[in-house]
Amino acid sequence: MTDVTVKELAPADRSAGKRATGKIVFYATVIFMCVVLVLPVIAFFINAFAFRWFYPQLIPDEWSLQAWQRLGLLPPPGQFSIENLFAQWASVPDVVRALGLSLWIGFLVTGVSIVIGMPAARALGMYSFRGKRLIEFIIITPTIVPPIAFSLGLNINFIRWDLALEAAGINLGLSGSVLGVSIVHLVPVMPYVVLTLSGVFANYNADFEAQARTLGAGPFRTFWHVTFPAILPGLFVACLFAFLVSWSQYLLTFLIGQGRVITLPILLFSAAGSGNNAVIAALSLIFIAPAVLILLVSSRYLSGESGAVGGFGRV
């Protein structure tokens, strides 16, 4: 509020003109974002609870929970009771299984990418050395190269290694397994993690660690009490990226998982082919739920005064 008052006191007409333009741009952006981001979600909501929803109707004239019943999340029509609901969930419907698997892979990939990415990001953010440009380029290549190109090549190699290892008596099973899918998710995830964290480390002063050491903190406690709090906001953003990138992988999961690793996107795509709008809408809602949840919880971190987010600013 104070900001606005100060600006309104400014005498020059030009600044008033600028202010008006700024307002127009601001509202235009808001409206555009609403149309692109919010309207489709509203459509999903209506679809997911509609019995039928055809062209001239603004809203459906008959509502139903059929989509949720079909997905096995609610008991069949006319049999609703708490016991039946529990029984339904206890039988682990495909959606729940896929949701669980997506979450598990997402957390695994996030954890591993942070552990691998942090040292790399630290080196890239804090030091200059020969070949740094090349390494940075290699790290961002997954965002340039089409996923289908490297995933097909990787799949062939996974199958070869599986066969070679099987011959040696080890049954690792990279191809068509959760392990293989998680590994391949790391490919698109790593650029986001390393770039976010190297931005953090570029603004980071390692002398704080030296200071903590001379004050009596060992390496582990130095990390916990000094490094970790300093990079926490950026680390949080990196985790967010990692999780969401893994969460939304369809093609890689499909190719490497060979139809045996059914994550939420796989389920969603196959439902999309089936043509039942209500089921597609219900699945989509489930699919975007974590992203929305994470954003609600984390908006504080993303828009706060944390300088540590660094190059990504307020995202």
Place this chain on the structure above:
Amino acid sequence: MTHVRINNLTKAYSGVDAPAVADLDLDIPSGRLIALLGPSGCGKTTTLKMIAGLIRPTAGDITFDGDSIVRIPPEKRGAVMVFQNYLLFPYMSVGQNVGFGLKMAGVDPKTIDQRVKEMLNLVRLPDISDRRPKQLSGGQQQRVALARALITKPRVLLLDEPLSNLDAHLRDEMRELILSVQRDLGITTIFVTHDQEEAVLLADRIAMIFDGRLQQFASPDVFYRHPASERIARFLGGVNFLPGKRQGDTVETDVGSFRFAPGGEDERPPEDGLLTIRPEQIVLGQPTAENTVQGRVVSRIFVGTYTRYRLALGSHQIEAVRSADVAGDFAEGQDVPIGFPADRVWMVRPDQAA
């Protein structure tokens, strides 16, 4: 109370020809306040970090009370470093910052609170325990950093440019604080500075370092009276150098011969070198005094509390400073007797490079 010895300490970086620190020997008796003085890049901060354990020496040894500490990690050395930019942890309160060392040592919170209070009183900043470092001025941050370093009762206190980030009036205050705290606690203290004034103001003894090598290790006044080399004399503001040959206590130069008072046992002036005297030690206009030669005023600049003269002396030019409270003035072009008091003249070895 810790006796620090540094023996043949060397730090060389691969790919760099000249070592950052070469064969450094220092003997620092316990409870002393020592300055490592030298231009930036001379290896003084590297030396400080080697004592702190933040840089591993290539060769040589550092002992605290006779025990080698080179292999001990920094957190177990008991050598605490205060960095030039204070490095207060921004997400902790002032109290948490000061108590950090004790927390790491596993001291119970109640005792920590008590000690934090004591330390903040010691640095004359009571009642700021709950503030954030951001809310403090530079001078206050510096004092908090000092309190944080002292709370663990370190064996050795290491200060990196302790006064250089402070305004003139804060410098005096901080200087007195460091001196009184250091004297009260008797902690062996080593600090690094590129500022000769800072070194002279604070240190018992100054170790002058050029190019990673120790040049001279002596008390501050010795540096002004008996510098070991032309480079040291120049670093400390010396400008007058006359080539000459020494015979006993007499120096022959091409403008005349000068007698000088011999230094201590370990101060051997070179036979062949440069006669030097600080501008403010030159006596003008007293023809009968010892070591007096005739010169001419080339230019004079009046600076208020003193007047600065450029004087021609044979083919050389020298500079003299005359305090305003000494009567008499000399005009440009005037002939003037120039006296070099015997106890102010010294011989230095010339700079190889020059």
